[in-house]
Amino acid sequence: MKSQKMKKLLIGFAVFMVFMLACTLVSKSIYAYSLPMVSTIVPESKYVEHIVETEGIIVAGGEKPVTCLPGLRIDSIQVHVGDRVEEGDVLFRIDMEDLEQLIGEKREEISKVSLNIDTILENQEIAQQKRDLELARAREDYDITARLKDTEVGRAAENYVQAEKDVQENGGDEELRDALQSAAYGEADAKAERDEAVKQAGRRVEDALLPDTAASDLEMARLEMADLQDSLNALQKIKEGEGVAAAPSGGVVTEIFIGVGDRVPDTAVLLISDESLPCQLKVTITKDQKKYISLGDQVSVKLVGKSKELEATIDYLAESKSVPEGFAALINLPENTGVPGVEGIISRSEPGEKYKLCIPPTALYKKDDRYYVYVLKEREGILGEEYYVEEVNVKVLDQNDNWAAIEEGALDQESRIITSSTKEVSKGDVVRWEQ
Amino acid sequence: MQKVWKLFMKGFIFCFLLLLGLTVIMPVLLLMSGSLMDTWELKGYLSAVFTDGESFIGWRLIPEFPTFANYGKLLFETPQFFVLFWNSMKLVCGILAGQLFIAVPAAWAFAVYQVKGSRVLFALYVVLMLLPFQVTMLSSYLILNELLLLNTHKAIILPAVFSTFPVFLSYGGFRSIPPQLLEAARIDGAGELTIFLRLGLPLGKSGLLSAVVLGFLEYWNMMEQPMTFLEDKSLWPLSLYLPEITWAQAGHAFSASVITLIPAVFVFVLGQDYLEQGIIYSGLKE
Numbered sequence: 160m161k162s163q164k165m166k167k168l169l170i171g172f173a174v175f176m177v178f179m180l181a182c183t184l185v186s187k188s189i190y191a192y193s194l195p196m197v198s199t200i201v202p203e204s205k206y207v208e209h210i211v212e213t214e215g216i217i218v219a220g221g222e223k224p225v226t227c228l229p230g231l232r233i234d235s236i237q238v239h240v241g242d243r244v245e246e247g248d249v250l251f252r253i254d255m256e257d258l259e260q261l262i263g264e265k266r267e268e269i270s271k272v273s274l275n276i277d278t279i280l281e282n283q284e285i286a287q288q289k290r291d292l293e294l295a296r297a298r299e300d301y302d303i304t305a306r307l308k309d310t311e312v313g314r315a316a317e318n319y320v321q322a323e324k325d326v327q328e329n330g331g332d333e334e335l336r337d338a339l340q341s342a343a344y345g346e347a348d349a350k351a352e353r354d355e356a357v358k359q360a361g362r363r364v365e366d367a368l369l370p371d372t373a374a375s376d377l378e379m380a381r382l383e384m385a386d387l388q389d390s391l392n393a394l395q396k397i398k399e400g401e402g403v404a405a406a407p408s409g410g411v412v413t414e415i416f417i418g419v420g421d422r423v424p425d426t427a428v429l430l431i432s433d434e435s436l437p438c439q440l441k442v443t444i445t446k447d448q449k450k451y452i453s454l455g456d457q458v459s460v461k462l463v464g465k466s467k468e469l470e471a472t473i474d475y476l477a478e479s480k481s482v483p484e485g486f487a488a489l490i491n492l493p494e495n496t497g498v499p500g501v502e503g504i505i506s507r508s509e510p511g512e513k514y515k516l517c518i519p520p521t522a523l524y525k526k527d528d529r530y531y532v533y534v535l536k537e538r539e540g541i542l543g544e545e546y547y548v549e550e551v552n553v554k555v556l557d558q559n560d561n562w563a564a565i566e567e568g569a570l571d572q573e574s575r576i577i578t579s580s581t582k583e584v585s586k587g588d589v590v591r592w593e594q
Numbered sequence: 595m596q597k598v599w600k601l602f603m604k605g606f607i608f609c610f611l612l613l614l615g616l617t618v619i620m621p622v623l624l625l626m627s628g629s630l631m632d633t634w635e636l637k638g639y640l641s642a643v644f645t646d647g648e649s650f651i652g653w654r655l656i657p658e659f660p661t662f663a664n665y666g667k668l669l670f671e672t673p674q675f676f677v678l679f680w681n682s683m684k685l686v687c688g689i690l691a692g693q694l695f696i697a698v699p700a701a702w703a704f705a706v707y708q709v710k711g712s713r714v715l716f717a718l719y720v721v722l723m724l725l726p727f728q729v730t731m732l733s734s735y736l737i738l739n740e741l742l743l744l745n746t747h748k749a750i751i752l753p754a755v756f757s758t759f760p761v762f763l764s765y766g767g768f769r770s771i772p773p774q775l776l777e778a779a780r781i782d783g784a785g786e787l788t789i790f791l792r793l794g795l796p797l798g799k800s801g802l803l804s805a806v807v808l809g810f811l812e813y814w815n816m817m818e819q820p821m822t823f824l825e826d827k828s829l830w831p832l833s834l835y836l837p838e839i840t841w842a843q844a845g846h847a848f849s850a851s852v853i854t855l856i857p858a859v860f861v862f863v864l865g866q867d868y869l870e871q872g873i874i875y876s877g878l879k880e
Contacts, residue, residue: 172860182669183676190673541674543828
């Protein structure tokens with residue numbers, strides 16, 4: 160009985176040991192499978208050159224406006240922004256019914272103005288007759304007035320002479336002297352009255368000689384008539400051309416200001432690139448790229464569809480109004496190069512310094528304002544030598560798309576920097592090293 | 595009335611002993627229940643540990659949300675535990691095998707052959723047995739260093755192989771064999787080796803097995819020797835695994851403790867009867 164119990168206990172202990180052995184194997188395989196596999200590099204000595212490469216679009220060097228008689232209604236637009244047109248190509252069409260209506264209205268207006276002119280002419284004739292009569296009467300009044308007043312002055316002069324004679328003849332009688340005085344005053348008054356009456360009569364003659372205001376009305380009506388006639392002629396011309404608005408010169412449509420059904424404004428209907436001026440490549444560069452590119456710098460330009468690269472200079476560089484913290488740059492292309500709307504790429508290489516410790520940017524992490532890398536370290540663990548991840552703060556001296564230069568001290572040329580991992584790793588994690 | 599009083603006393607003693615028994619077994623029960631609790635439940639109970647003793651630790655014998663996750667993680671995702679488990683097995687088995695090979699013949703010699711100075715030598719053995727590890731630690735360290743055995747399992751196994759305690763325990767078992775029986779065997783023409791193998795070992799097995807059981811329990815739980823002589827964690831025994839576990843992994847620690855307990859329980863149950871006898875022998879007067 161006792162040995163039976165012992166046997167069972169021994170079997171139980173053996174089973175336990177076998178179970179532990181099995182668990183040892185299983186746990187090792189699960190553990191190994193769960194460990195992230197990392198690959199590393201050691202820092203290298205490199206030149207950190209900066210290559211600025213950015214895309215842009217070709218824009219016209221200048222633009223020509225296309226205008227049309229204002230007020231016409233657009234029936235259809237045959238072009239889009241970016242379309243290339245040759246001289247004489249149809250840009251848009253005018254609504255012919257509306258045009259007919261406008262022509263009718265113009266003719267009506269011309270008729271009205273014509274009638275107005277006739278009326279003015281008739282009125283002018285009547286007014287002229289009236290004026291002639293008034294002038295004749297004024298002149299007559301003037302003559303009569305002058306004559307009458309001269310007579311009155313002559314009489315006053317005679318009275319004065321008589322009074323003077325009386326004084327001389329009859330001595331210095333008080334009464335006679337008063338009479339002489341009065342006669343002198345009377346002569347002076349008569350002269351003044353005559354001068355005033357003649358002046359008033361003369362003015363009336365002058366008034367009668369003034370030109371008639373109807374003359375300017377007639378002139379204005381005639382000018383209006385000429386304008387209407389011009390407009391009518393223009394409308395007639397458009398009608399003769401079957402309402403077609405053609406391109407005045409070859410180029411690329413850069414902007415359209417109207418839509419179908421709109422009335423033609425008195426400003427430009429659309430803009431066409433001016434092919435007499437060379438095109439420009441317009442690019443937007445970032446704040447970081449701006450560090451390595453300046454006004455007047457030589458850049459390589461690669462246009463889409465062209466196999467050969469061009470060498471050009473940055474002709475304009477200023478803060479972009481449309482892109483926040485961006486800069487707009489313009490590069491004048493050689494004549495007859497590029498078509499507005501086509502894309503182009505500019506590139507510029509700025510040779511940098513040589514740094515002793517350079518790592519790929521993918522191995523560099525940033526948290527807030529702190530840069531750090533994961534370094535593979537070795538330690539003695541329960542499972543023997545094991546690799547683990549250590550977080551090391553670093554200072555980045557320079558960086559491009561391929562390399563980041565790290566300040567010496569935190570790292571050395573033997574440091575194994577983790578560049579990739581099969582799982583996300585963090586400080587202290589045990590990992591496997593893909594050597 | 596006397597019968598009732600007797601019954602009452604019997605019940606009282608039973609309850610008292612049950613209470614004492616429960617008190618003794620309570621750490622094991624707490625260990626078992628803790629190993630079945632999840633992290634959050636354990637954190638709730640043990641939060642007092644992390645709050646500078648401002649409150650008391652609470653506990654439930656039956657977990658609110660029982661889980662075997664701790665065991666699953668320990669057994670299937672923690673190879674470190676098994677490295678140390680097999681290290682412990684290697685150390686304990688090596689020590690016990692060595693002790694059987696060295697200590698048992700020594701005890702036989704002390705018990706059977708009365709040579710001049712053997713009593714003094716045995717007394718010296720007993721004195722050595724009484725010396726704690728801390729006393730011999732430095733000298734052991736220096737010797738092991740000279741022998742280039744530091745940071746190897748031999749640094750733990752070899753000193754333990756020559757421990758005097760199993761000699762002392764086995765000695766009691768061998769001394770219980772009547773000398774007349776051995777004399778009769780000699781008269782019958784049995785050689786000394788035959789007498790040792792055929793008579794000594796079977797008759798003194800209680801002392802031997804008690805030495806094995808006590809040795810297993812001692813070396814399964816040893817901490818000072820490996821901490822002193824082993825530098826590489828990969829050589830450590832299981833007894834050093836638990837301090838490696840942080841409080842955040844309390845459930846893991848409880849389950850590891852339970853698993854660690856199992857081999858010791860097996861060995862104890864297997865050798866329980868012999869252990870009692872062996873201890874009795876060790877108390878026998880010469």
